[in-house]
Amino acid sequence: MVHSGDLSLSWILYDFGGRRATLDNAKALLSAAQANENAVLQQTFADAAKAYYAAVAAREQLRADEAVVQDAQNSLVAAQQRSNRGIAPITEVYQAQTAYRQAQIAQTRDQGQAMTAQGNLANVIALSPDTAMTLDGLDDTTQPDETFQRSVSQLMAQAERTHPAIVAAEKELDAANAGVTQAKSQGRPTIKLVAQYSQNNEPVQLGLGLPHYPATGHDGYVGIQVSVPIFSGFATSYQVRQARAQVDQQSVAVDKAKQQVALQVWTSYQSLQTDRQNLIYSSEMQSVATQAWESAQRRYRSGIGTILELLSTQTALAQARQQRIQALTTWRYDRLALASALGQLDWNDIDALKSGASPDG
Incomplete structure (x- = not known):
């Protein structure tokens, strides 16, 4: 049986940084992809949180509507009683009845x-829209905490260091810089260590018509190979220019990402500061509106107050309840929105949202 075998070895000793640049480029692109994945997850969770708190606010508004309808019904009963006793005109009954129907219409709309x-919300979390869901209620005793109470400048500086969108842009810039080195190395010499060894047992024949004789051949060498590119039609020059243009483009992308993140942090921070004040004001307003409504009820039943006073305080209380719900849900969402703007949302926040909204059954 005749056989032959070859073994070759080639090892780059020096290529003006081309091999290292290729590796750096691949690592930077991998890091950029991971950071982009994190950024997408942050935004996806923020969108889910927004849908969740919108659903919670709508559900809480329904509960408030029940109280409004009940208050309107009580006002109607009181107006009918006064009219039946002859101490109030029938128009007061009509006014109370109109307010009652308006409350029912608002309840149906909500x-x-x-x-x-x-x-x-079901659609955002990849469920069928008709999925029945259980939502946590709002804690009306919630008070603003001290989370994110550092200055907005500190928060923007922190986001610039850690936000995944900025990290991704910076890693892509690193990859572009490595691409310049990689392109330059294409037009420069390469030094390699090369070695080869071959063996075969092909029979030899001393002459035409003479018999074949068994034989074994060996051949091998070790050496240094220097490859020097002479001319590539200016392809290397064009590749270097293209790589440098990519660096310039990615530098702009980094600046744009930093500006966008800084704006998101600034906007979310200011919204959260407003929410903190609205939490306090909405609580005080609901308390005052409740007292005014209760006082108007007593005055009207005793024959001192008027139907206009009663219905006015009733409307004010309904508005105060609605604004309290809005203040609570907006504050809760804006806390998560600021965490998202900072790039700090984690799986603990996701688990908290999952526990707050779960499909029935």
């Missing part, structure tokens, strides 16, 4: 909005 918000 019921549709609640179902729409719940369907949107």
